[in-house]
Amino acid sequence: xxxxxREQLNGLFAEPSEAERPCVIRAVDVRKTYRMxxxxxxxxxxxxxxxxxxxYLSIMGPSxxxxxxxxxxxxxxxxxxxxxxxxxxxDIAQLDHNELAWLRCRxxxxxxxxxxxxxxxxxxxxxxxxxxxxxxxxxxxRDRGLHLLELVxxxxxxxxxxxxxxxxxxxxxxxxxxxxxxxxxxLADEPTANLDTKTGAEIxxxxxxxxxxxxxxxxxxxxxxxxxxxxxxxxxxxDGRIVKSAHPSEIDFGSEEFH
Amino acid sequence: xxxxxxxxxEVVMQGIRIRLGRSIVTMMGIVLGxxxxxxxxxxxxIRKGVAEEEQLRATVRRMANFLAAEVGPPEGRRFAVLMxxxxxxxxxxxxxxxxxxxxxAVRLASATAGISEPEELRGVVQRVSTNDLAxxxxxxxxxGGERPAVDWSAMLERxxxxxxxxxxxxxxxxxxxxxxxxxxxxxxxxxxxxxxRDLHKRAFRRGWIVVISLIATVICISNAMxxxxxxxxxxxxxxxxxxxxxAFIRQMFLIExxxxxxxxxxxxxxxxxxxxxxxxxxxxxxxxxxxxxEAGSILLxxxxxxxxxxxxxxxxxxxxxxxxxxxxxxxxxxxxx
Numbered sequence: 001x002x003x004x005x006r007e008q009l010n011g012l013f014a015e016p017s018e019a020e021r022p023c024v025i026r027a028v029d030v031r032k033t034y035r036m037x038x039x040x041x042x043x044x045x046x047x048x049x050x051x052x053x054x055x056y057l058s059i060m061g062p063s064x065x066x067x068x069x070x071x072x073x074x075x076x077x078x079x080x081x082x083x084x085x086x087x088x089x090x091d092i093a094q095l096d097h098n099e100l101a102w103l104r105c106r107x108x109x110x111x112x113x114x115x116x117x118x119x120x121x122x123x124x125x126x127x128x129x130x131x132x133x134x135x136x137x138x139x140x141x142r143d144r145g146l147h148l149l150e151l152v153x154x155x156x157x158x159x160x161x162x163x164x165x166x167x168x169x170x171x172x173x174x175x176x177x178x179x180x181x182x183x184x185x186x187l188a189d190e191p192t193a194n195l196d197t198k199t200g201a202e203i204x205x206x207x208x209x210x211x212x213x214x215x216x217x218x219x220x221x222x223x224x225x226x227x228x229x230x231x232x233x234x235x236x237x238x239d240g241r242i243v244k245s246a247h248p249s250e251i252d253f254g255s256e257e258f259h
Numbered sequence: 260x261x262x263x264x265x266x267x268x269e270v271v272m273q274g275i276r277i278r279l280g281r282s283i284v285t286m287m288g289i290v291l292g293x294x295x296x297x298x299x300x301x302x303x304x305i306r307k308g309v310a311e312e313e314q315l316r317a318t319v320r321r322m323a324n325f326l327a328a329e330v331g332p333p334e335g336r337r338f339a340v341l342m343x344x345x346x347x348x349x350x351x352x353x354x355x356x357x358x359x360x361x362x363x364a365v366r367l368a369s370a371t372a373g374i375s376e377p378e379e380l381r382g383v384v385q386r387v388s389t390n391d392l393a394x395x396x397x398x399x400x401x402x403g404g405e406r407p408a409v410d411w412s413a414m415l416e417r418x419x420x421x422x423x424x425x426x427x428x429x430x431x432x433x434x435x436x437x438x439x440x441x442x443x444x445x446x447x448x449x450x451x452x453x454x455x456r457d458l459h460k461r462a463f464r465r466g467w468i469v470v471i472s473l474i475a476t477v478i479c480i481s482n483a484m485x486x487x488x489x490x491x492x493x494x495x496x497x498x499x500x501x502x503x504x505x506a507f508i509r510q511m512f513l514i515e516x517x518x519x520x521x522x523x524x525x526x527x528x529x530x531x532x533x534x535x536x537x538x539x540x541x542x543x544x545x546x547x548x549x550x551x552x553e554a555g556s557i558l559l560x561x562x563x564x565x566x567x568x569x570x571x572x573x574x575x576x577x578x579x580x581x582x583x584x585x586x587x588x589x590x591x592x593x594x595x596x
Contacts, residue, residue: 077500078589097505104588105502116497116592120273130501132266177501 023086024185024217025051025074030083032069032240043069045240046083051219053184056211058228059221061237067221068189070237074219075110075187076103088184105133109178109216111188115170117162123149123173124158130180148176152206168199175206179214186211188220192227201226225253264514267507271515274491281490282519285483289523290530292476293568297531298538299469300560305539308551312543319352322442326353326424329440330398333362339396339418340367340384342374344404350426351379353442354402358383368392370407393418400442402426411437473571480575484516488583495583496591505584512583516576517569524568528561 032044044066051057051074061067072078073085076092085092087107095103104110117126127145131137136144149155152172162170171191178186188207192200204227211218220227228234229248236244275282306313323333330336338357346354358365367376367384376384389409393399396418401407406425411434415421424440425431431439446454488495495508540548 072589075500077592078587101499101502101504103502104500110500112592116493116500118270118494118497120277121270129266129270129498133498133502133504133507137266181502 022053023050024053024055024088025049025219026084026086027070027074028084028086030070030073030080030085032066032073032078033081042240044073044080047237047240047242049074049235049242049245051185051217053217054211054215055217055233056208056231057217057219058231058234059219059237060223060228060234065237066240067237069240071187071189071219071221075108075185076100077110101133105130106181107184109180109183109186111171111174111178111186111191111220113190113193115162115167115174115194117170117173117177119162122159122161123154123165123176126162126173127177127180130177134181136181145176145180148179149173151179151210152176166199167195168202171195171199171203172206175203175210179210179216182214183216185217185219188218188222190221190223192222192224200224204230229253264510267510267514271511271518275515275518278487278490281483281487285480285487286519286523286526288476288479288483289520289568289572290527292473292479292571293524293527293564294531294534295472296469296567297528297560297564298535299465299531300563301532301535301557302539304553304556304560305535305543305548305551308553309539309543309547312547315349315352318349319356321444321446322349322353322426323356325440325442325444326398326400329422329424329438330420333357333360335361335363336397337364337395337419338362338366339393339399340365341370341389341392341399341401341407341409341414342367342376342403343370343401343407344374346377346380346403347426350402351377353426354380354400355383366392366396370409374403389414391417395419398422398424400424400426406432411435473567477571477575480516480519480572481578484512484576484579485582487515488512488579491583492586492591495586496588499586499588499591509580509584512576512580513573516572516580520569520572521565523572524565527568528564531564532557532561 027047027049029046029048030044031042031046034041034043047066047070059067059070069078073080074087076085076087076095079093087103090103092100092103110116117123118129121129124142124145127148128137128141131141131144146155146158149158152175154169154172154176157165157169157173162173165173171194174191178188186207191207192203195203204224207218207220208230210216218231220231222228228251231248234246234248234251235242327333333356340354354365354367365384366387367380368387368389369375370389376386393415394417397420399415399418399422401423403426405427411423415423415437421437422440423434423437424442426442428441428443429445431441433439498508536545536548536552
């Protein structure tokens with residue numbers, strides 16, 4: 001790695017121009033304050049970031065650092081106390097309930113640490129449910145759902161309920177569900193935290209493959225070394241602030257921080 | 260954007276199947292409220308059907324009361340009955356009642372030849388001759404017609420009390436040396452007004468109890484639906500992340516509640532009807548009660564119950580559905596229930 005010249009590195013990590021890699025998500029000085037009784041918790045104290053189309057961004061930081069909060073805000077799951085979040089140039093603070101639902105439905109796919117599959121439904125139904133929110137129903141939705149399950153290697157489990165599947169299989173189903181409406185962005189909140197190393201690696205590989213094949217922007221909050229290594233950029237969050245931004249090649253994964 | 264109501268319906272059906280136990284508990288709230296309403300409503304129908312019987316019973320009760328006012332309770336007393344014509348249903352009932360209340364003896368004689376006592380009195384009364392009819396009697400009852408032409412002083416000579424009770428007629432016919440009572444006296448205007456007032460009051464009270472029980476039903480369903488919302492915070496959050504509209508979430512809870520409203524009301528209406536039938540059947544006899552049932556009114560009342568049940572359960576779900584639909588997805592997912 002030391003063979004790179006400084007110029008080369010600068011060229012590699014310089015801000016890409018707007019025309020080349022359009023910005024999908026932009027957060028400007030985003031703050032979030034929770035009230036817990038009389039106590040005010042400043043979960044996020046001014047975070048600014050740009051995410052380009054097709055980028056694989058990892059966010060890391062200790063628990064309680066505001067990772068999930070940032071994740072929720074840029075995914076349109078929560079509203080910031082102050083600051084602006086733009087998804088595809090649209091300020092999400094300006095959107096009403098229904099427009100936000102539309103955005104979550106078509107633009108963003110979510111993957112969670114604990115999968116959040118709907119327990120009463122089969123894998124296929126979990127995938128087609130979000131399609132029905134986008135107005136796609138019937139055989140068309142079914143075919144598309146089966147195709148997606150095949151893509152994540154879960155075709156033979158399409159009619160099983162989440163409770164009958166292993167953690168890795170459930171997460172695969174969640175990935176298929178996240179892709180149901182062809183989103184531009186996939187947000188993954190510690191997708192491998194509940195999985196063993198091998199299954200985790202499979203999920204990472206799957207996400208990476210899908211990203212490259214479909215040109216999806218992936219943002220994940222993670223501690224997983226493999227995931228960090230695969231990503232284009234890593235953001236550090238501490239005490240509600242973004243403290244560092246680096247390419248994986250610049251990071252010393254042998255350092256104490258990762259053990 | 261279209262609202263996939265059929266999807267909401269499917270999701271709800273799956274939810275109900277999985278959480279069958281809790282759904283049944285929720286439904287029981289509706290079942291009880293509607294069963295009570297239906298019992299009261301079908302009670303009205305049955306009461307109309309048994310009105311004749313009830314009036315007859317009231318007449319017998321009044322006659323017995325007038326008699327008891329003069330000679331005391333029938334137990335251990337001897338009654339002489341002078342039959343001047345075919346006794347009416349009420350008179351027969353009165354005599355049977357005297358016997359059932361353990362009168363020492365009920366002796367019967369015919370004032371004119373050729374009248375035999377009705378079937379129902381066989382084994383209840385002893386047939387004796389006119390001469391020793393009133394021996395040791397506490398009262399002499401005249402049944403079956405107006406005052407007969409007899410020598411009262413001769414007849415009552417060996418009676419314990421010189422009391423003659425006429426089962427018919429408004430006013431007692433005076434007889435020298437004898438106390439006369441008219442058992443057929445109708446209640447006065449004041450009494451009738453009081454009776455009507457009592458009836459009105461009772462109907463009013465019944466109405467209130469029905470209203471209160473229905474309010475309790477609404478609260479019960481509302482509470483159960485709130486529980487259902489809390490139980491499904493994560494599910495709701497997930498669906499919102501997938502792009503479910505608030506309207507979809509609201510719809511889901513309204514559909515769930517309405518479905519339970521329909522099922523609960525049907526079951527409740529059946530149970531209420533069965534309860535009313537059994538309760539009135541025990542009092543008035545099952546044959547009479549079943550005979551008094553009118554399919555038309557019963558169906559009408561069942562339809563009313565269904566409508567009330569569905570509306571109430573939908574109303575009860577409004578607040579929980581609102582809470583569920585207003586929730587921010589991030590908040591819903593954060594909650595660990």
